Amino acid sequence: MIRSYRDLIVWQKAMDLACAIPVIARQLPLCETRSLGEQMRRAVVSVPANIAEGYGRRSRAEFLRFLAIASASLRELETLLLLTERRGLAKVGSLTEAFGLVNEVGRMLTVLHRRLRG
Secondary structure, X not given: OOOOHHHOHHHHHHHHHHHHHXXXXXXXXXXXXXXXXXXXXXXXXXXXXXXXXXXXXXXHHHHHHHHHHHHHHHHHHHHHHHHHHHOOOOOHHHHHHHXXXXXXXXXXXXXXXXXXXX
């Protein structure tokens, strides 16, 4: 039974991702930490935060809107990770784990959005 946004598995996985990204950001060269690393941190924090905020709203339509925002932030993060990979700025193993979580959270957001839309 879901009593709180904390019971949503998609939120839990998004929190796992939010904990994994700072590890990657710390691997970046100093000149990239302030730009690329900070942008990654902001994007990843937005995902579980928007899921939680949407859950707390009064209507299904508002929840759907915040799920869409969370999904957009997830795609922003994915793009930043792809850029990091292309530029060879982080260890492949940590990126592989992050890409797996990005895909998993993305699928879960899509399913939840579709079910709520009816």
